[in-house]
Amino acid sequence: MCAKLESKKIKKGDFIELDYTGRMDDGTVFDTTIKKIAEANNLNKKVDYKPVVICVGESHILPALEEGLEGKKLGKHSFNLEPENAFGKKSAKMLKLVPLKVFKKQDIVPYNGLEVNVDGMFGIVRSASGGRIIVDFNHPLSGRNLSYDLNVKSFIADDKAKLESLLKLTRVHYDSVSVKDKKAVIVLDHDIQKEIKDDFEKKVLETIKLKHFDYIIKKKTTKQ
Numbered sequence: 451m452c453a454k455l456e457s458k459k460i461k462k463g464d465f466i467e468l469d470y471t472g473r474m475d476d477g478t479v480f481d482t483t484i485k486k487i488a489e490a491n492n493l494n495k496k497v498d499y500k501p502v503v504i505c506v507g508e509s510h511i512l513p514a515l516e517e518g519l520e521g522k523k524l525g526k527h528s529f530n531l532e533p534e535n536a537f538g539k540k541s542a543k544m545l546k547l548v549p550l551k552v553f554k555k556q557d558i559v560p561y562n563g564l565e566v567n568v569d570g571m572f573g574i575v576r577s578a579s580g581g582r583i584i585v586d587f588n589h590p591l592s593g594r595n596l597s598y599d600l601n602v603k604s605f606i607a608d609d610k611a612k613l614e615s616l617l618k619l620t621r622v623h624y625d626s627v628s629v630k631d632k633k634a635v636i637v638l639d640h641d642i643q644k645e646i647k648d649d650f651e652k653k654v655l656e657t658i659k660l661k662h663f664d665y666i667i668k669k670k671t672t673k674q
Contacts, residue, residue: 458605460519462507463657465606465615469501470511475595503606503615505657510619512536515598524602531596540593546573550581609634612658620650625668633662641667 460466471482479491485499504510506519514535519527533539548568553560560566560578566585567573573587606612609629617624617636625637634654642650647665654660 458523460506460522460524460602462516462520464506465503465612465657466506466519467501467503467603467606469601469603470515471599473597473599474591475597480591501603503611504619505612505616508653508657512598515600519600519602522602524604526599526601529598529600531598533593533595536594536596537589537591538593540588544573544587545576546585546587548583548585550583553583609658609660613654613660616650616654616657620646620653622646622650629660632660633664634660635664635666637666637668639668641665 469483471479471484471487473479479487479493482488482491482493483499483501488494488497488499502510504516506516509516512531512535514531515529518529546568550560552568553566558564558566560575560583562575562578564575564578565572566575568585568587571587573585574590575583576586577584606615609632610627613629613634613636614627617627622642623639625639627637628635651663654663
């Protein structure tokens, strides 16, 4: 690593590559980008654990972590977050009474601890007695003190790598990407809604300063 990068400080708008591990106040690992840690803690085996690229200040990770990184150099940094700086305090207003018929429509038999999706909101059933189903829509980590270990590995200067990171973070599925002279060509498996496309382009223009976008919809081949 050159001395210039070693001395460079992280600032808002920088694209950086990092690993992170998040732990609850009892030491339980709930999230990580490191495969060995994920395996040791029996986390989801289907996830592709590897470093992530984020744009500092765009809330790609918790804002408190991004703010904590500003002014820091490459390397390892640890942060302890209280609930208000992490996933918020628990709120009694987020405990909702949901009629049993809502679950019957989805062929779900509710029971204590069941994770559910009600009108696009994720929650956990806290009480299921008779027709009175109480669902907790607080974030599962709300009310918890959390700790994060971050390892900022590098600054990202390549526009293609930056664009790919924004595509992944905004969950836009793509086949391939190329960038030349601040002009991007994005090959998609299918077209995306204009509203999503407009929001994505606005974010890219703000962060990467690209001048032009071309979208190519990949034609599906039919088997003979």
